[in-house]
Amino acid sequence: MTKLQLRAFLYQLGIFASLFILFRFLVQRYTELSGFWVPFVAFVLATFIGPKFQAVKTNDGEKLYMKWVFSKNVKEIG
Secondary structure (H helix, E strand, C coil): HHHHHHHHHHHHHHHHHHHHHHHHHHHHHHHHCCCCCCHHHHHHHHHHHHHHHEEECCCCEEEEEECCCCCCCEECCC
C-alpha cells in the first residue's frame, strides 16, 4: 500500500465515520425508527453522500482524486 493509497483510505474512513455519527444522531432524533434500522439508514446515507477518494497511477506519477455525488467532475487533490 503506497502513501497516497493510505491517505485515500484514511480520508475515506474519517469522512465516513463523521457522516455516520451525524446521520445516526439525526435519524434517531428526528424519525420514529428504532433498533437495527437507525444504524442501517445512517450507513446507507453516509455511504451515498460521502465523497470517494482514490489513488491512481498516471504517467506523471501517482495522484489522489476525489469524486463526490454533488459535483460532476473528478477533482485532483494535492
